[in-house]
Amino acid sequence: MRILPAKEFAIKREVEYGTVEQNQAVKNIIQTVMKDKDVALIKYTEQFDGVRCSDLKVTAQELDDAHEQVDAEFLTALRKASYNIRNFHEKQKRNSWMDLQEDGSLLGQVVRPLKRVGIYVPGGTAAYPSSVLMNAIPAQVAGVSEIVMVTPPSTNGQEGINPYILAAAKELGIHEVYRVGGAQSIAALAYGTESIRPVDKICGPGNIYVALAKREVYGVVDIDSIAGPTDITIMADEAADAGYVAADLLSQAEHDEMSSAILVTDSENLALQVQNEVEKQLKVLPRKDIASKSISQNSAILTVDHIKEGIEVVNQLAPEHLEVMIEEPMSILGQIENAGAIFLGRYSAEPVGDYFAGPNHILPTNGTARFSSPLNVDDFIKKSSVIYYSKDAILQNGEYIMELARQEGFEGHARSIQIRLEKEGRHDG
Ligand SMILES: NC(=O)c1ccc[n+]([C@@H]2O[C@H](COP(=O)([O-])OP(=O)(O)OC[C@H]3O[C@@H](n4cnc5c(N)ncnc54)[C@H](O)[C@@H]3O)[C@@H](O)[C@H]2O)c1
Numbered sequence: 001m002r003i004l005p006a007k008e009f010a011i012k013r014e015v016e017y018g019t020v021e022q023n024q025a026v027k028n029i030i031q032t033v034m035k036d037k038d039v040a041l042i043k044y045t046e047q048f049d050g051v052r053c054s055d056l057k058v059t060a061q062e063l064d065d066a067h068e069q070v071d072a073e074f075l076t077a078l079r080k081a082s083y084n085i086r087n088f089h090e091k092q093k094r095n096s097w098m099d100l101q102e103d104g105s106l107l108g109q110v111v112r113p114l115k116r117v118g119i120y121v122p123g124g125t126a127a128y129p130s131s132v133l134m135n136a137i138p139a140q141v142a143g144v145s146e147i148v149m150v151t152p153p154s155t156n157g158q159e160g161i162n163p164y165i166l167a168a169a170k171e172l173g174i175h176e177v178y179r180v181g182g183a184q185s186i187a188a189l190a191y192g193t194e195s196i197r198p199v200d201k202i203c204g205p206g207n208i209y210v211a212l213a214k215r216e217v218y219g220v221v222d223i224d225s226i227a228g229p230t231d232i233t234i235m236a237d238e239a240a241d242a243g244y245v246a247a248d249l250l251s252q253a254e255h256d257e258m259s260s261a262i263l264v265t266d267s268e269n270l271a272l273q274v275q276n277e278v279e280k281q282l283k284v285l286p287r288k289d290i291a292s293k294s295i296s297q298n299s300a301i302l303t304v305d306h307i308k309e310g311i312e313v314v315n316q317l318a319p320e321h322l323e324v325m326i327e328e329p330m331s332i333l334g335q336i337e338n339a340g341a342i343f344l345g346r347y348s349a350e351p352v353g354d355y356f357a358g359p360n361h362i363l364p365t366n367g368t369a370r371f372s373s374p375l376n377v378d379d380f381i382k383k384s385s386v387i388y389y390s391k392d393a394i395l396q397n398g399e400y401i402m403e404l405a406r407q408e409g410f411e412g413h414a415r416s417i418q419i420r421l422e423k424e425g426r427h428d429g
């Protein structure tokens with residue numbers, strides 16, 4: 001893992017996300033799904049996942065069988081995690097509201113859940129039952145009535161689907177599940193096919209093809225954020241434990257070759273120790289091929305003169321995950337402007353958030369934490385404004401409205417007010 005001064009590290013802020021080839025591939029897949037529908041889904045699933053599906057929809061029996069098949073320890077852990085995630089997201093709920101004005105008018109906002117939402121659960125190089133929880137629980141808390149799950153079939157499950165993903169779906173009462181992933185599944189959710197009815201919004205994380213496809217269909221449906229290949233930044237000082245820092249960097253590097261893991265430190269000594277530790281710990285990881293590509297291609301140890309400079313670097317990086325391992329981690333919380341999730345102190349290892357604590361692990365990547373938030377209950381609601389104007393209110397304010405309308409050249413707007421003023425004003429005498 002290279003060490004270099006932060007000043008020499010060019011922070012990538014690519015306008016074009018993904019390579020030209022990846023973007024083109026995703027566009028082609030979407031076009032083909034729009035044209036050939038289920039036939040295209042079956043073709044791409046065979047091509048990318050090596051599974052020939054006769055039926056895209058997972059049956060109730062398959063969900064039951066998977067739930068029976070998984071071990072009790074997994075279900076216990078899943079239930080504890082679900083409890084924490086639900087508790088956390090319950091706090092994000094919003095209520096409708098109405099304000100009674102002095103003139104008798106009512107102004108307010110009605111909050112309603114989205115009706116039909118598609119959730120993507122990654123299942124390419126690894127299966128993510130935890131992403132079933134992180135996607136579905138906020139949707140359930142919001143009150144979404146139709147949650148449709150898509151996930152690519154993988155090799156080690158029954159009928160090609162990972163049983164732990166299906167068991168998690170069954171636990172949460174999700175019964176509309178399709179064995180299809182990648183850009184083709186996003187196209188299906190957006191445009192519909194013979195098997196899959198279109199949804200109103202697509203949420204969830206995935207690799208670059210999934211992230212690009214979501215961006216591509218935005219506008220036909222809503223999307224949550226660009227939750228693509230994961231990244232982590234750790235800010236640490238001399239007092240940090242190099243072994244912990246290296247382990248946490250590798251915990252995210254192992255997700256994807258495109259993942260990135262960055263250490264920002266004011267300590268040359270820690271930089272060298274972490275460099276050694278990363279080499280040492282990498283060797284024991286089963287996914288070392290993926291992790292070592294991510295470490296050598298997209299990762300770095302950045303040295304800064306002092307922590308204040310480190311904070312500036314972090315805010316420019318806008319990481320998906322930020323770990324703060326400095327002596328007084330709370331002291332800088334207010335200065336962190338851009339980060340998807342902030343982990344404070346030596347015990348708040350990133351996987352605590354990935355699986356268990358309660359906050360969502362579906363987070364904005366690639367610097368999009370500058371303007372995006374973690375997946376949350378607001379992603380699954382929409383709001384309608386409510387306006388009830390009283391007679392007093394229209395009589396008192398009508399002139400102002402007409403003034404503004406006429407200034408814009410909209411006489412029709414002005415007259416819709418004027419007709420009321422003339423009639424209602426006259427009645428009042
Ligand atoms: N940001 C977040 O919140 C978050 C959370 C969890 C996971 N993730 C990310 O999810 C991703 C999971 O990736 P994954 O690959 O294991 O699973 P995935 O389900 O995201 O992607 C697998 C699919 O990618 C498609 N694909 C693969 N190679 C392709 C190619 N050459 N051309 C077109 N399509 C192709 C296939 O359809 C395949 O089914 C990782 O990048 C991980 O970092 C992000």
Ligand SMILES: N[C@H](CO)Cc1c[nH]c[nH+]1
Binds near residue numbers: 128130131252354362
């Ligand atoms: N770190 C990923 C993005 O936040 C989430 C995850 C799921 N499983 C393991 N990790």
Ligand SMILES: [Zn+2]
Binds near residue numbers: 354
């Ligand atoms: Zn992770």
